[in-house]
Amino acid sequence: MRTKSMSVKDNVLYMGEHRLQDLAKEYGTPLYVYDEIGINDKIRKFKDNFNSEKFNCEVVYASKAFIAPYLCKILEKNDLSIDSVSEGDLYLLKKSGFPMNKVVAHGNNKLMNELIMALDYGVEYLVVDNLTELLRLEYLASRKKKKLKTLIRINPGIEAHTHAYIETSLLSSKFGESIHATDILEQMVEVYRNSEYLTLEGFHAHIGSQINNPNSFISEVKTMCQFMRDFSQKTKFEFKTLDIGGGFAIKYLDEDVEIDLPTMLNLIVKAVEEEIEDTSLKIEKLMIEPGRSLVGDSGITLYTCGSKKTTFSGKKYIFIDGGMADNIRPALYQAKYSVDIANQVNTPVKEMYDVVGKCCESGDIIVKDAMIGEIHKGDTMVVYSTGAYCYSMSMNYNSLVRGAVIFVNGQKVTTAIRRQSFEHLFDTCVYEEKEMKIFDIHSDMLYDLYKQSLIGNNTRFLDFHVPQLQNSCIKGAIWTMYSPDDFNLLKAVKVAMSKINLKDLPGFQVIFGLEGLRNLEKVEDINKLYKLGFRHAMLTWNEANKYATGVAGDANRGLTDEGEKLIKRMEELDMIIDLAHLNEKSFYGVLKISNKNIVYSHGCVKDICNHRRNVTDDQMKALKKVDGLLGLTLAKNFVSSIEEEKDLEHFLVHLDYAVDIMGVDNVCFGFDFMDYLSEFPNDNIVDVPNATKAYRIIDGMRKNGYSEEEINKICWGNFYNRFKDKIMLKGE
Numbered sequence: 016m017r018t019k020s021m022s023v024k025d026n027v028l029y030m031g032e033h034r035l036q037d038l039a040k041e042y043g044t045p046l047y048v049y050d051e052i053g054i055n056d057k058i059r060k061f062k063d064n065f066n067s068e069k070f071n072c073e074v075v076y077a078s079k080a081f082i083a084p085y086l087c088k089i090l091e092k093n094d095l096s097i098d099s100v101s102e103g104d105l106y107l108l109k110k111s112g113f114p115m116n117k118v119v120a121h122g123n124n125k126l127m128n129e130l131i132m133a134l135d136y137g138v139e140y141l142v143v144d145n146l147t148e149l150l151r152l153e154y155l156a157s158r159k160k161k162k163l164k165t166l167i168r169i170n171p172g173i174e175a176h177t178h179a180y181i182e183t184s185l186l187s188s189k190f191g192e193s194i195h196a197t198d199i200l201e202q203m204v205e206v207y208r209n210s211e212y213l214t215l216e217g218f219h220a221h222i223g224s225q226i227n228n229p230n231s232f233i234s235e236v237k238t239m240c241q242f243m244r245d246f247s248q249k250t251k252f253e254f255k256t257l258d259i260g261g262g263f264a265i266k267y268l269d270e271d272v273e274i275d276l277p278t279m280l281n282l283i284v285k286a287v288e289e290e291i292e293d294t295s296l297k298i299e300k301l302m303i304e305p306g307r308s309l310v311g312d313s314g315i316t317l318y319t320c321g322s323k324k325t326t327f328s329g330k331k332y333i334f335i336d337g338g339m340a341d342n343i344r345p346a347l348y349q350a351k352y353s354v355d356i357a358n359q360v361n362t363p364v365k366e367m368y369d370v371v372g373k374c375c376e377s378g379d380i381i382v383k384d385a386m387i388g389e390i391h392k393g394d395t396m397v398v399y400s401t402g403a404y405c406y407s408m409s410m411n412y413n414s415l416v417r418g419a420v421i422f423v424n425g426q427k428v429t430t431a432i433r434r435q436s437f438e439h440l441f442d443t444c445v446y447e448e449k450e451m452k453i454f455d456i457h458s459d460m461l462y463d464l465y466k467q468s469l470i471g472n473n474t475r476f477l478d479f480h481v482p483q484l485q486n487s488c489i490k491g492a493i494w495t496m497y498s499p500d501d502f503n504l505l506k507a508v509k510v511a512m513s514k515i516n517l518k519d520l521p522g523f524q525v526i527f528g529l530e531g532l533r534n535l536e537k538v539e540d541i542n543k544l545y546k547l548g549f550r551h552a553m554l555t556w557n558e559a560n561k562y563a564t565g566v567a568g569d570a571n572r573g574l575t576d577e578g579e580k581l582i583k584r585m586e587e588l589d590m591i592i593d594l595a596h597l598n599e600k601s602f603y604g605v606l607k608i609s610n611k612n613i614v615y616s617h618g619c620v621k622d623i624c625n626h627r628r629n630v631t632d633d634q635m636k637a638l639k640k641v642d643g644l645l646g647l648t649l650a651k652n653f654v655s656s657i658e659e660e661k662d663l664e665h666f667l668v669h670l671d672y673a674v675d676i677m678g679v680d681n682v683c684f685g686f687d688f689m690d691y692l693s694e695f696p697n698d699n700i701v702d703v704p705n706a707t708k709a710y711r712i713i714d715g716m717r718k719n720g721y722s723e724e725e726i727n728k729i730c731w732g733n734f735y736n737r738f739k740d741k742i743m744l745k746g747e
């Protein structure tokens with residue numbers, strides 16, 4: 016089935032102005048080629064023939080047939096809608112800039128995130144598949160205070176006389192609620208009756224695919240309209256919208272029945288008009304969801320012929336450089352296709368061949384018993400009608416790369432999807448994963464050891480912390496002493512340090528730090544702490560003290576003169592100056608007089624979570640300017656104010672944001688684990704509650720696409736390479 020703008024000149028096949036063999040050479044094979052003129056022609060056919068004076072008609076392209084940003088542009092230009100069936104679809108449509116209020120979200124098992132995306136993106140309709148899903152959607156919509164129009168997918172129990180795998184509305188099918196399950200449907204209507212956010216606009220059904228008998232659609236329309244009439248009377252609910260799905264067939268073989276699409280569409284519209292004539296049914300919108308019929312017969316696949324083989328039994332094969340990996344339909348549905356040799360299309364003498372692929376599968380047959388003229392190695396073979404459910408179902412079996420997808424429009428050729436490289440093929444492969452380690456720049460170790468010693472527990476380090484750190488990817492840390500009011504800082508640090516023994520933590524590296532200096536009597540006393548090995552300090556905790564002002568202090572009070580002297584002394588001692596806990600005035604006050612060894616050891620992004628201890632974009636930029644480091648913390652209230660969002664997923668959003676602003680070289684981690692501090696037992700995010708679960712952050716970063724090099728920088732290198740000379744203790 017040649018596409019709209021295909022032609023033969025001098026026995027050679029063209030699409031538009033291009034010889035197919037030239038396209039094959041230029042873009043490599045297998046190559047998917049779409050006839051843009053053919054697609055636009057099909058769109059026009061739908062638009063010209065699917066309309067009514069009695070109700071609106073909306074054509075929703077079924078993206079599962081094939082989707083790419085370039086096609087989104089064509090569909091948007093023609094004012095069509097598009098459906099989605101997964102998070103990935105929603106992500107791509109959003110990223111393609113397609114208007115999300117023209118998206119219909121489908122799926123028989125929508126994940127929580129899919130429902131959230133549909134709500135957040137503001138899709139036109141969400142097609143609810145079942146009661147459980149509706150209850151989850153209601154919960155999310157009310158929590159997000161977001162309105163959403165919905166349809167309920169009904170299984171009308173209609174046989175569509177097509178391949179079993181693409182038959183979707185037998186009573187045993189997995190899709191939708193059965194038309195007979197009125198009890199469940201009534202429960203669903205009750206949810207809508209009490210919902211402030213969800214509206215039930217009407218119903219959806221999809222009976223199957225590759226249907227060429229208009230009667231199947233007519234009986235679908237009749238069944239659905241009858242159901243809507245009865246159910247409306249029963250529930251006193253008005254249903255204004257009917258979506259009958261897709262399923263319109265295309266021609267694959269010469270002998271296939273030619274589908275008269277305009278007539279089919281007119282018949283469907285007429286059937287609905289008759290159903291609402293003089294009845295209580297008030298349909299305001301009729302929707303269809305063509306996939307295959309919009310792109311299927313405007314797409315072809317080009318292959319390069321390899322060698323021929325005649326088996327001992329006389330079976331003739333022609334090998335092509337693709338196969339089931341780029342077109343699974345023959346293997347999956349026993350689908351039939353027709354082929355030609357593009358560079359010599361009309362050779363008189365034909366022989367029967369199986370056109371077989373290069374996958375290591377006997378079932379890798381693209382066309383069985385194809386009558387083909389002369390074939391030579393290197394010839395370009397064209398397989399017709401591969402525009403639907405070929406690229407979208409393609410895979411990398413046998414490590415075959417996915418071919419490119421191009422659109423031809425006369426002279427113009429547009430690449431919609433590039434050919435995969437081997438890098439693409441394996442970009443999610445983990446080669447040798449370096450044992451990733453983390454330097455945690457904020458841990459209340461010293462404070463905990465001192466506190467425990469006050470209650471007579473002098474083996475806290477060996478009993479609790481060593482086993483935990485032995486079981487963690489944290490291999491270095493700034494161990495700080497927090498000092499509350501009226502606290503003998505010097506005594507406390509000596510006691511705490513005496514409890515440490517790194518013999519069971521080989522390679523573990525420690526910098527001693529101070530969380531707040533309210534108990535530092537005078538600036539010079541910092542020398543004593545320095546002598547004890549302290550190489551890091553924060554001027555305050557949240558309080559205002561003689562040196563500076565914490566976030567709990569007066570916003571108009573900043574760094575004091577004493578504070579300036581202290582910063583100068585710390586600079587002379589080459590100590591790490593930690594700006595965490597300071598209010599903004601003090602923060603900028605320090606940066607005005609110092610730009611050396613600057614960190615903000617533990618905080619998150621204020622723009623994401625408005626916690627007073629989080630940093631603003633400007634503070635991040637100011638840190639970056641002095642090549643300072645931001646240590647992201649796992650304190651759950653810094654990650655989000657919403658309980659359910661105090662998790663790794665949302666923590667990683669802070670990471671992405673901070674890296675966006677500061678770059679990958681100025682971000683690290685200051686976890687602030689509190690699992691061992693009785694006053695804040697589980698104040699860290701739910702899925703990384705203590706040091707033994709820190710590896711989950713590395714997994715999360717890998718999942719989010721950070722390279723091994725970037726992970727190593729953020730987890731270890733950024734801090735270690737700057738401050739390894741401050742390390743006072745190392746496990747042998």
Ligand SMILES: Cc1ncc(COP(=O)(O)O)c(C=O)c1O
Nearest residue numbers: 077221224261262304305306307
């Ligand atoms: C809900 C729904 N709508 C539309 C379609 C598109 O069907 P077709 O490509 O046959 O038009 C499908 C295909 O499976 C579907 O599941």
